[in-house]
Amino acid sequence: MYEEFKSGKIPYIHCSCGHNFFYPRDRCPKCHGSSLEVRISSGEGTVFSFTEFGQGVYAIIEMKEGFRLYANVRGKVKIGDKVRVIPGNGRPEFEKVEDK
């Protein structure tokens, strides 16, 4: 799964109950079922919360598919901003999608 990050992709797990989750487990945390498959996210999400500190911007991103994850963000953002994943070197990073 970690390999996917290198191409800027965000994998997640889809359960047959409809629940999507990011942190890998062999059972669905919602229904405890094991009918799971790995899928690749669209890479689009919104900023759920963020903080800026010495090393940059760190955030929780809510992905279009409904799951959330911690991530780095390039540039300034605020809560609710649309973001998308950018290809990185194994450290997933997001950037703001500018409204056209």
Place this chain on the structure above:
Amino acid sequence: MILGFSSSIQKTYPGSTFNMLSVTVDKALEMAHLSRGDVDGIIATFLPGTFDGNLTLHFYTGQLAQYLGIRPRFLDYVDFGGASALAMLYRAEKAISSGDAENVILIVGGKASPVRERKVTADSVDRSYQGIRITPFDEFFRVYDDMNPVTDYALVANRHSHLFGTTDEQRAEISVKQRFNASGNERAMYRDRITVKDVLSSRMISSPLRLLEIVYPVDGFHVFVVGRSSRNSDMRPLRIKYFGEAHWPEMPPELPDIVSTPAVESSRGAKPLLERVDCFQLYDSFTITVLLQIEDVGLAEKGKGGRFAEEVDFTYQGEIPINTGGGSLNVGQPAYMSGGVILEEALIQLNGKGEGRQVKGVDNVLVNGIGGWNRAHSTTMVLGE
């Protein structure tokens, strides 16, 4: 029953951690009018790196017993971070009432300075040592930059402001009022009064949290002595009137929202007692932690904690006194865990030993501990006769 307690806190203690502990144990036993030979139980907690810089102490509780010269009938280890101290007290009372032990000492603390000098935080000790895991998913979030727990609570503070309009000034009020309380506490490291402006002009650490909203990790121990009989103790015969614990092991992104803590659950059963509580000791790793607990234990509705901080006088002179000794924001946080600080202040208030910050007529105190990586644990206790 709690028969005695003591603490030793210094910014940097030059000697061995065992030595600092040993002194604190004796002071606590002295208050209880007991000797080491009377102790047959130990409950302790520990954070990697805080015992003379050691990563792990295998058989930690056994080592403590060896050094202190105690042969226990009962040993336990509680690993809920800042929520540990209260859980330890509850477990000690259980062990004593079931006959497993007669006199149990509770040990909270260690030396934060060796970790502090490595410039890592409590929740990133894995970055200064090999082979520490904090969650089953370390590979999947430790690739991101974080400075936990500061960044985690900063995410919470920003989201709280986004959802409820909470302002930086409102959080700053918590620092200001707690500092007012600290000015009457000789144990406090920071005692000079501060203003909202001082807080807002202090250095930004992780937006929106500033330096004066964050605890300083120090070297120190809190030791509490719990025994069956209080006949020799000078303390009031206190009992646990309510105890609740809750554990939310999810990674915060998987919680329905991040603006609540497990205190919502651990404190639920204390609601009928709230009217009779004379002061509150709420976990204060950060200003936002206090604000969350004001809401989660039911002093204010969810989202109204900011307004509460602004409008309610919660100094020791006020209508709802909170963190009457200044809390760990001003006393310091021994070994990255504040549970001992808030429990000790509860006992001080209940025994009328609050010197320059004593609340009048304290018969019941609510204490709430928060701990664990990303605030996973909460313990709530009401203490009184």
